[in-house]
Amino acid sequence: MTTNDPRAVTKSLFAAQRRERIMDELRARGAISVKVLAAQLGVSELTIRRDVNAMADQGLLSRVHGGATLRNDLQSLSTEQAPAELRYNIGMVVPSLDYYWPQVVNGARAEAEKQHVRIVLRGSTYDAADNRSHIQRLVDSRNIHGLIVAPVTSGEAGHELLRWLNTLPIPVVLAERRSPPSIPAQRLEWVATDHAFGAAMAVSHLWKEGHRGIGCLADIESPTSAHVFRGWEQALRALGVPEENRLKEDSHGAKMPNREAFFDKVLERCRATKTTAILVHSDGEALAFVQHCQDSGLSIPDDIAVVSYDDEVAHLAEPAITAVRPPKMYVGRLAVEMITSRLTEGHRRPVHRIELNPDLIIRESSVGGRAARS
CATH class of the missing domain: 3.40.50.2300 (Response regulator)
Structure with a gap:
């Protein structure tokens, strides 16, 4: 079916241009934020969400809370294949999807594919209450075996969040974060840049x-x-x-x-x-x-x-x-490697806390x- 309405043609062209921009950002960064991209393109967040939903239905990207990420090979597996190969579901909560963190996420996804684990990603903010809300949702799903998180760690709210993370019944690895000496968080592991x-x-x-x-x-x-x-x-x-x-x-x-x-x-x-x-x-x-x-x-x-x-x-x-x-990608890779090893070895494995040198x-x-x- 064809149309002679120039407005329909123009609207379709604009949608195609937006979606190409979304793919360009994903290829460059690995993840996008709906809010940030809407501001950059001068359109509503609802418009970008519709684009993301349509592209997800086409298998071009993966929806996450507040944005989207590139798909990886594990996500392309059929539902018949995936359960037999996946070992663990790992929740991952990062404070941003448009600066610094996309490379960490890409590194985590690359290692997850090697380890045959699935990353369930949520984008949060630099706010302790928001961090806890996203983490709680993952824990409440009862489908998560471990967590990789980058929470707020400063102030009383951050300290209380760390204490709570230390009590969770599943292992937790901090990414680019450390627990201060004043917080008794013996179970928490981390990988961070020095x-x-x-x-x-x-x-x-x-x-x-x-x-x-x-x-x-x-x-x-x-x-x-x-x-x-x-x-x-x-x-x-x-x-x-x-x-x-x-x-x-x-x-x-x-x-x-x-x-x-x-x-x-x-x-x-x-x-x-x-x-x-x-x-x-x-x-x-x-x-x-x-x-x-x-x-x-x-x-x-x-x-x-x-x-x-x-x-x-x-x-x-x-x-x-x-x-x-x-070394942002290595932070993500080592975080997945660390938590997968923890899930595999259990309490026999000593707590690991790794620092990486930058270039x-x-x-x-x-x-x-x-x-x-x-």
């Missing part, structure tokens, strides 16, 4: 490039930032840099609409403390800071060198930004500047 080591690598690199004033800009509300600040401070202390000469700023002030004023304040402090290089967590703030420096007439890296933490989009800047890159990807924003030539 972010303090990553920050120290960045400081060492900038020091070798001739910088003696090295600052740090990070959002204290991020679970990663405390480790980044700690590694930065330990590295400067080891290098003998006096504490009064250290620029340390909470990048939470870089949120719009106060970003320009905040970065102006940072640059004033850079001049006052003779800071010529800065480590910024995360990429979004690093890109915004580089652009603000350039708009202010400063050259990168001649006037100030920049290293980002996360390496999600740092390469897209001009100049490309040197970045600390956590430093050196680019134009931190090399060959004025400090290195002086």
Whole structure:
């Protein structure tokens, strides 16, 4: 059947373009958030949900709470084949589906396929109550053998969540999270990046490039930032840099609409403390800071060198930004390997807590500047 109504043709074209964009995002990130993609495309969340539902019915993707992920080979198995091969169902709760976490999820899915286990993914937020709600739903389904979670761990709400996780009747592995020493969580296991080591690598690199004033800009509300600040401070202390000469700023002030004023304040402090290089967590703030420096007439890296933490989009800047890159896919892979081993070996297996070293990807924003030539 054909139609001569140009409005119907245009509507179909727009739907096809949206769905191609959805697939592009999934191929690049492994997962998408309905809310984020709706904002990017300028359409309603209901429109994106309809697209996701239609594409899921076609077998192109998998629906998850709040978004979608790429399908894997296990999901393509027929219902007759799957029960005979699947060993365990593993619940996985991550705080975001549009930054950092898609690579962790991809790593988990790859290892799950090798281990013949199924990942049941839920996207949550950076809120302890929301984390608990999603985890509780998985536990209540009575179809989950173990959990991989990235919960809030700070504050009383985070501490209470950790205590509760430690009492669950199924094994729990934390991904990119740790239980603080003050919380008796003897049963919890985890695999996490040594972010303090990553920050120290960045400081060492900038020091070798001739910088003696090295600052740090990070959002204290991020679970990663405390480790980044700690590694930065330990590295400067080891290098003998006096504490009064250290620029340390909470990048939470870089949120719009106060970003320009905040970065102006940072640059004033850079001049006052003779800071010529800065480590910024995360990429979004690093890109915004580089652009603000350039708009202010400063050259990168001649006037100030920049290293980002996360390496999600740092390469897209001009100049490309040197970045600390956590091994995100390996975090997901090892989390699945760890919980599968726990389910297989039971109490005979000792509690495992693994830290992985990140890499430093050196680019134009931190090399060959004025400090290195002086």
